[in-house]
Structures are given as C-alpha cells and as structure tokens.
Amino acid sequence: MPIWRFACFSLFLGVFLSSVPELTGSAEFNIAVELGTIIRINTSAHTNTECKVCVRQDTQQLCQSSVVLRSDTLLDFSCLQPENVFTVQIIRDNVIYNIEPKEYNAFQKFNRTFIWNLKPPATKSLHLNFTSTGLRQIQPTDSCPDKHVYMLAVEDVSVGRFCPNGTIRQVDVRHVGKLSLEVSGGRALDKKVIGVSLGHLINSLANFHVVLPEKSSTQDFFTPIAFPENAETMWYFTVPHAYYTDVRILSYTVPTCLQPENIPTMKYTWQGKEPLVKLMNVSQPSVEPGNFNLSIKNCKISGPQPPSQGLMVHVQISAIKRSKGQCEGDLPEKQVLQIRVNKKDPKSTCVLKLDSVIMDTITIASGNHFVLNSFDCNKDEMELTVNQTLECKEWRDCASTPFPLTFNYEQQCIPGVLKTIIWHLHGPQNSAVELQSPAGDLRYCPPEDKCNSIILLNVSHVNSGITLGQFCPKGTIQKIQIRESKIAITASVVSFNDRNLATKPFLTYSFTQDISEHYIFTVAPKMDNPTMLATPAWPSGMKASSTVSWIVNLEPQFKSNLKFRNVSQPKCKEVHTNIAVQTIRSQTTLYSTKKDEKIKDLLVPESFYLNVTNCKSPTGAFRAMMEITLQNNKLLGIILSIVGVVVVIVTAVGICFFLSNNY
Ligand SMILES: *[C@@H]1O[C@H](CO)[C@@H](O)[C@H](O)[C@H]1NC(C)=O
Ligand SMILES: *[C@@H]1O[C@H](CO)[C@@H](O)[C@H](O)[C@H]1NC(C)=O
Ligand SMILES: *[C@@H]1O[C@H](CO)[C@@H](O)[C@H](O)[C@H]1NC(C)=O
Ligand SMILES: *[C@@H]1O[C@H](CO)[C@@H](O)[C@H](O)[C@H]1NC(C)=O
Ligand SMILES: *[C@@H]1O[C@H](CO)[C@@H](O)[C@H](O)[C@H]1NC(C)=O
Ligand SMILES: *[C@@H]1O[C@H](CO)[C@@H](O)[C@H](O)[C@H]1NC(C)=O
Ligand SMILES: *[C@@H]1O[C@H](CO)[C@@H](O)[C@H](O)[C@H]1NC(C)=O
Ligand SMILES: *[C@@H]1O[C@H](CO)[C@@H](O)[C@H](O)[C@H]1NC(C)=O
Ligand SMILES: *[C@@H]1O[C@H](CO)[C@@H](O)[C@H](O)[C@H]1NC(C)=O
Ligand SMILES: *[C@@H]1O[C@H](CO)[C@@H](O)[C@H](O)[C@H]1NC(C)=O
Numbered sequence: 001m002p003i004w005r006f007a008c009f010s011l012f013l014g015v016f017l018s019s020v021p022e023l024t025g026s027a028e029f030n031i032a033v034e035l036g037t038i039i040r041i042n043t044s045a046h047t048n049t050e051c052k053v054c055v056r057q058d059t060q061q062l063c064q065s066s067v068v069l070r071s072d073t074l075l076d077f078s079c080l081q082p083e084n085v086f087t088v089q090i091i092r093d094n095v096i097y098n099i100e101p102k103e104y105n106a107f108q109k110f111n112r113t114f115i116w117n118l119k120p121p122a123t124k125s126l127h128l129n130f131t132s133t134g135l136r137q138i139q140p141t142d143s144c145p146d147k148h149v150y151m152l153a154v155e156d157v158s159v160g161r162f163c164p165n166g167t168i169r170q171v172d173v174r175h176v177g178k179l180s181l182e183v184s185g186g187r188a189l190d191k192k193v194i195g196v197s198l199g200h201l202i203n204s205l206a207n208f209h210v211v212l213p214e215k216s217s218t219q220d221f222f223t224p225i226a227f228p229e230n231a232e233t234m235w236y237f238t239v240p241h242a243y244y245t246d247v248r249i250l251s252y253t254v255p256t257c258l259q260p261e262n263i264p265t266m267k268y269t270w271q272g273k274e275p276l277v278k279l280m281n282v283s284q285p286s287v288e289p290g291n292f293n294l295s296i297k298n299c300k301i302s303g304p305q306p307p308s309q310g311l312m313v314h315v316q317i318s319a320i321k322r323s324k325g326q327c328e329g330d331l332p333e334k335q336v337l338q339i340r341v342n343k344k345d346p347k348s349t350c351v352l353k354l355d356s357v358i359m360d361t362i363t364i365a366s367g368n369h370f371v372l373n374s375f376d377c378n379k380d381e382m383e384l385t386v387n388q389t390l391e392c393k394e395w396r397d398c399a400s401t402p403f404p405l406t407f408n409y410e411q412q413c414i415p416g417v418l419k420t421i422i423w424h425l426h427g428p429q430n431s432a433v434e435l436q437s438p439a440g441d442l443r444y445c446p447p448e449d450k451c452n453s454i455i456l457l458n459v460s461h462v463n464s465g466i467t468l469g470q471f472c473p474k475g476t477i478q479k480i481q482i483r484e485s486k487i488a489i490t491a492s493v494v495s496f497n498d499r500n501l502a503t504k505p506f507l508t509y510s511f512t513q514d515i516s517e518h519y520i521f522t523v524a525p526k527m528d529n530p531t532m533l534a535t536p537a538w539p540s541g542m543k544a545s546s547t548v549s550w551i552v553n554l555e556p557q558f559k560s561n562l563k564f565r566n567v568s569q570p571k572c573k574e575v576h577t578n579i580a581v582q583t584i585r586s587q588t589t590l591y592s593t594k595k596d597e598k599i600k601d602l603l604v605p606e607s608f609y610l611n612v613t614n615c616k617s618p619t620g621a622f623r624a625m626m627e628i629t630l631q632n633n634k635l636l637g638i639i640l641s642i643v644g645v646v647v648v649i650v651t652a653v654g655i656c657f658f659l660s661n662n663y
C-alpha cells in the first residue's frame with residue numbers, strides 16, 4: 001500500500017512540474033515577442049557545450065548555439081538545464097516612452113538582460129526618472145544584493161553600473177544611450193517603471209540628479225569608463241536642510257592634456273555662489289551646506305588614443321546633520337589683541353571654519369573682520385587663548401596710574417573656554433612695572449605646583465624669557481615691583497568655565513619710575529598660613545649682580561619666624577653674595593651673611609627688609625627659598641589686653657558716674 005501511494009504522488013508531481021511555464025529539455029514553448037522587441041538567446045561566452053536552442057519553422061526543427069527571435073516562436077532546448085549555458089537578452093529599440101520592464105516567465109531561470117536602446121530626437125535629451133527604484137553607483141566589478149544590476153551607456157560610453165535602492169533619482173542622457181538591466185537566473189524581475197521624458201539638449205554626457213537622504217549617508221560616484229576627450233559629466237546634489245556635505249576623492253587618474261592648463265578639475269557650484277574649482281590633488285570642500293553641482297570635464301588628450309592613463313575619479317559624498325554656531329564681528333584695531341580658538345581634540349567631530357576655511361586653530365587679530373562658524377562643537381571642546389599687548393610709550397599717558405588687567409572683548413559669541421590670557425606690558429623707557437591684586441593679595445607658587453588655584457599667573461621677562469615666578473590669588477604678597485619695562489603676564493585658567501572671572505580685574509598694573517632694587521616684593525604675612533618666598537626665577541639662580549628685596553610688614557602684636565628653607569650659594573670672585581635682614585623702623589641690621597657663614601633662621605620682632613644680592617660673576621646658581629611664620633608677640637599682647645581691660649573699666653566707671661548723676 002505505501003509504495004503504491006508514493007508512486008501515485010510522484011506521478012502527480014511530474015504532471016504538476018511539467019505544467020510550470022518554464023523551459024526544460026522536454027518541453028516546447030511558444031514565446032510571444034512584441035513588436036519592436038528582439039530576444040537573443042546565446043550560449044554565454046567561454047561555455048563549451050553541445051546544448052542547442054531549437055526553433056520550429058513550419059514542420060522543421062532548427063537547432064543552433066544561438067538564436068534571435070523577432071516574432072512569436074516555438075522553442076525548446078536540446079539539454080535538461082539550458083539556463084546553465086544560455087543567457088537571454090531582451091532588447092527594445094528606439095525607446096522614448098516610459099520603460100515598463102516585462103518578465104518572460106519562460107526565461108526566469110536564465111541570466112537575462114533587458115536592454116532599452118534610447119533614441120531621443122536629435123535636438124532633445126532624454127530624462128530617465130528612477131524615482132521608483134533609486135540608483136546607487138557601484139564599481140565595475142561589484143554586484144547588487146537583489147541581483148538586479150543597471151548599466152547605462154551614453155553614446156557608446158559606459159557611464160556606470162548601478163544597484164537599485166540608491167539616491168540617484170534621475171539621469172539625463174545627452175543623446176543615444178543604452179540602459180540595461182541584468183537580472184540573475186531564478187530572480188523574479190522587479191517591474192518598477194522608469195519614467196522617460198524629453199528634455200533640452202545638454203552639454204554633458206550625462207547629468208545625475210542625486211537626492212541625499214535625511215540621515216547620515218555616504219555615497220560613491222565614479223566617472224565613466226573610458227572618459228572621452230572633452231566630455232563632461234555632471235552631478236546635481238539635493239542636500240536636506242541642516243545637513244552638511246563633505247567631498248573626498250578616494251582615487252583618481254588624469255590624462256596628459258594637450259594644454260596642461262586644461263587638466264581635469266572638480267568644479268563645484270553652490271546655489272547662488274561662484275563656481276569653486278579644485279584640482280584633484282588638493283582637499284575638496286568639506287562641511288558645506290546646501291544644494292550643489294559637481295562637474296568633471298576631460299581635456300583634449302595629447303598622445304595616442306586611447307591614452308595609457310585616462311581620466312578616472314572615484315569620489316565620495318558624505319552628508320551629516322550638524323548644529324551650527326556662528327560668530328561674526330570685528331576685533332577693534334586699538335586694542336592690540338589676538339584671540340586664538342583651538343580645538344582640543346583634533347579627532348573630535350567638531351569643525352571650526354574661519355571665513356569658510358576649516359582650521360583646528362583659528363587666530364583672530366585686532367583689525368580683523370571675522371566670520372567664525374562652528375559645527376557640532378561643545379564649548380568645552382575648544383580653548384581660547386587671548387594675547388593682548390598693553391603699551392604705554394609716553395610717561396604722561398600712564399605715569400603711576402594703576403590700570404586693571406582684564407579681558408573685556410565684545411565678541412562674546414566666540415566659542416570656547418577661556419584657557420590662557422597673555423598680557424604683554426610695555427612701559428616707557430627705564431620704567432618699572434608694579435603689579436597689585438585688588439581682589440586680595442598674591443601667593444608665591446613654586447614652578448611644579450598648581451597651588452590648587454583656579455588661576456595661575458606666570459610673570460616673565462619678555463626680552464630674556466626668564467620667568468620671575470608663578471603667583472596665585474589668596475596670599476600675602478601685596479605688591480610686586482620689577483625694574484623692567486617689558487613684562488609678560490600669563491594667566492592660566494585651570495578650572496573654570498566662566499569668562500566673567502577675567503572681566504573682573506584681579507590684577508592691576510602701573511608703570512613707575514625706576515626703583516632701587518631689581519625686584520621688590522611687599523609682603524604682609526598672616527597668622528593662618530606660612531608665607532613662602534623665593535628668589536626670582538626659582539629653581540634657577542638669580543641673574544648676576546641682581547638684587548631683590550622683600551618688605552615684610554607686621555602687625556605690632558606679631559613677631560615673625562624667618563626660616564631659610566633652601567639656599568644654594570655660588571662661588572664668587574670678589575664681593576660675595578649677601579642676604580641681609582634689617583628692621584624698617586629702627587634700621588638695625590639684624591643679620592647679614594658673609595662668605596661661607598652658615599645661614600641660620602631668625603626671629604624678627606617687627607617689620608623688616610629681607611634683601612638678597614647676587615655677586616658680579618657667580619659660578620653656580622644663587623637661589624634661596626624662605627618661609628615666614630607668625631608668632632604672637634606675647635608681652636605686647638598682655639600689655640594690649642591690660643590696656644583694653646583698663647579702657648573697659650574706665651568706660652564702665654564713667655557710664656556709672658554719668659548715670660548716677662542723672663537719676
Ligand atoms: C553568441 O555569442 C558569441 C560569443 O559568445 C558571439 O560570437 C555570437 O556572435 C553571439 N551570437 C549572437 C546571435 O548573438
Ligand atoms: C549567471 O550569472 C551568474 C552570476 O550572477 C553566473 O555565476 C553564472 O555563470 C551565469 N550563468 C550563465 C549561464 O552565464
Ligand atoms: C519621476 O517619477 C515620479 C513617480 O515615480 C514622479 O512623482 C516625479 O514627478 C517624476 N519626476 C520627474 C522629474 O518627472
Ligand atoms: C535599501 O537600503 C537600505 C540601507 O541602505 C536598507 O535598509 C533597505 O532595506 C533597502 N531597501 C530595499 C528595498 O532593498
Ligand atoms: C547647477 O548648474 C547649473 C548650470 O550648469 C545652474 O544653472 C544651477 O543653478 C546649478 N545648481 C545649483 C544647485 O547650484
Ligand atoms: C597638485 O598638482 C599640480 C599640478 O597638477 C601641482 O602643481 C601641485 O603642486 C599639486 N599640489 C599638491 C598639493 O600636490
Ligand atoms: C602675542 O601677540 C604679539 C603681538 O601682539 C606677538 O608678537 C606674540 O608672538 C603673541 N604671543 C603669543 C603667545 O601668541
Ligand atoms: C611662564 O611663561 C613663560 C613665557 O610665556 C614661559 O617661557 C615659562 O615656561 C612659563 N613658566 C612656567 C613656570 O610655566
Ligand atoms: C633693603 O632694601 C630696601 C628696599 O626694599 C632698602 O630701602 C634698604 O636700604 C635695603 N637695606 C639693606 C641693608 O640693603
Ligand atoms: C632645594 O631646592 C632644589 C631645587 O628645587 C632641590 O633640588 C633640592 O632638593 C632642595 N633641597 C632641599 C634640602 O630641600
């Protein structure tokens with residue numbers, strides 16, 4: 001029973017299969033060929049086969065290795081799987097109307113190519129509307145996921161291979177052309193209609209109309225294979241709003257031109273702008289908004305035809321959505337100011353453009369009109385460095401007037417976090433510079449230290465480049481005087497995002513007449529923290545013959561403990577270096593170092609000078625670091641408290657006396 005049933009099933013299956021309308025060696029089929037259509041059936045190249053395609057003519061069977069069908073025909077093959085050896089071409093001539101691909105069910109297993117020969121009238125071009133499919137250009141050797149490959153030739157020049165599902169919406173063909181659609185055997189034909197309409201005559205071989213999608217995208221485009229002399233191709237790109245385009249040339253070759261100045265270029269036209277022409281070997285436009293055209297034109301070629309190296313360009317168009325910031329303005333001429341915007345991480349997606357040129361570091365100087373665009377930039381991703389020169393040439397313009405050091409520029413839209421401000425102070429000849437902090441006193445900060453401060457001031461000599469020292473707020477140094485008219489102050493902003501800090505003056509400068517020492521620091525030590533002092537340029541030594549003086553002012557109830565933390569003495573030829581301590585009120589010299597004398601710490605009961613002098617020709621560095629701590633002057637404290645108590649008692653007695661007299 002089961003065997004009988006199986007046989008029946010097989011029989012049924014066989015009947016079913018033979019009714020499927022496709023060609024096998026056993027069946028004969030009537031192929032309906034429309035007027036204007038030719039069907040070519042041929043063994044594919046390099047196939048060595050005995051299999052033949054047979055057509056019935058009247059009562060005769062004619063079997064050949066290829067056949068061309070021009071009208072309805074009865075047809076079969078002499079082998080079982082003809083699709084393995086035959087390919088089919090379905091050709092329509094003189095196409096000027098919409099293309100509606102038509103499947104031939106009998107050939108569905110075969111590799112088949114649909115060919116439409118396009119032939120517009122002589123004075124017209126043809127527009128092929130691919131809106132329903134969309135095309136994506138591929139390399140000559142690539143294939144498509146759905147096994148449908150479109151090929152377009154114009155005037156016998158292959159202008160490209162394409163897959164469906166791309167951004168090319170329309171192709172304008174200059175004149176006679178050939179559109180082919182290659183479908184692999186076994187794949188059902190995708191019957192999307194390609195609109196055909198007539199247009200004005202065009203100069204270029206082909207115009208591609210590309211509509212970029214509203215999402216990040218990257219598209220590849222290739223110039224025609226065997227680009228003819230003087231021929232041109234054009235691409236029209238429609239770019240969505242808020243999307244910005246980058247163009248990259250991935251590879252290219254250019255021929256040797258008869259006129260070298262006609263070397264093929266990339267010619268871009270953005271809507272409403274002058275064309276932009278770029279050589280192939282330079283960077284192409286980047287981060288550009290809006291619709292644009294790209295044209296590539298070949299030159300007249302020198303030498304044999306075809307040239308050994310023709311024109312070939314593989315160009316990649318990317319578009320991404322970006323958020324744009326714009327800052328436009330002028331830096332006033334009168335302030336000698338320079339603002340630098342610097343992208344911190346060169347790999348970040350942030351793009352800075354000054355006057356439409358992309359740069360990682362943008363410098364704007366006084367007198368410049370600038371248009372600064374930023375794309376996808378976080379404020380934190382950019383650093384601002386401000387460089388300002390403050391010059392006073394004439395004494396009458398500046399003598400002893402304190403000026404605030406601030407950075408008040410109007411271009412608040414310049415993006416970035418303020419990182420560094422450099423002030424170059426240039427005083428009149430033979431002047432000295434005096435620095436004070438209206439926001440409180442300054443603290444000396446050793447070079448390797450950041451002093452845990454939001455702002456760090458580096459005071460240096462412009463001419464020699466020597467750093468006097470680093471200072472930060474909240475200290476005990478009330479005034480810094482420098483016998484030098486050219487000083488640079490670099491304020492490094494360590495950890496703040498607020499530019500307002502720089503607009504509040506935290507430092508004032510003035511130019512004064514010459515001073516007695518090279519450097520004078522006025523210091524008012526406080527009880528809470530020790531005061532650190534160091535010779536200028538620490539840890540380097542002081543300059544030969546230079547002098548520095550600290551004027552240490554004490555409140556009467558305090559004594560100060562002066563400790564020499566780290567002193568290094570050079571070898572001197574004649575007069576030795578000197579470290580001297582002298583009280584200010586009584587002018588008593590408490591201490592003065594002589595050669596080789598051991599330096600000892602000191603308790604000073606009142607305000608004093610600490611003067612340090614280098615010798616004329618030191619061998620080795622002369623430097624010193626000191627620390628001042630305060631002590632309560634006990635006796636004075638007791639006296640003061642007794643005076644206080646007496647005053648209270650006297651006052652109390654006085655009040656009692658007054659009250660008792662009045663009541
Ligand atoms: C069939 O293909 C061969 C090469 O494979 C070619 O020489 C021949 O001309 C073709 N015949 C037809 C009718 O297209
Ligand atoms: C049909 O096309 C496929 C690739 O799509 C190829 O591998 C195969 O050899 C082709 N068959 C014939 C008969 O040309
Ligand atoms: C292209 O065809 C689509 C429909 O497939 C139509 O909406 C569109 O207007 C056509 N474009 C042109 C330029 O004819
Ligand atoms: C078209 O391509 C996109 C990716 O580029 C893919 O997600 C989508 O499925 C494709 N559509 C078809 C119909 O192939
Ligand atoms: C493209 O180029 C043509 C001239 O060839 C011009 O008329 C058109 O406005 C351009 N389109 C854009 C978007 O720049
Ligand atoms: C680009 O090529 C031109 C000549 O074709 C040459 O003069 C120029 O120096 C090249 N530029 C670069 C950046 O290589
Ligand atoms: C600051 O600007 C001056 C000119 O005003 C220039 O000479 C100097 O090199 C600039 N310094 C820095 C660090 O940019
Ligand atoms: C201080 O600034 C000067 C000049 O800008 C520089 O040469 C020096 O290295 C800086 N010093 C420190 C400690 O940062
Ligand atoms: C120490 O320097 C001050 C200036 O700050 C000066 O007036 C004083 O005379 C100097 N004293 C000595 C002993 O050098
Ligand atoms: C003194 O300072 C120098 C320079 O900073 C350092 O190399 C040295 O170790 C210090 N000496 C002492 C005793 O702290």
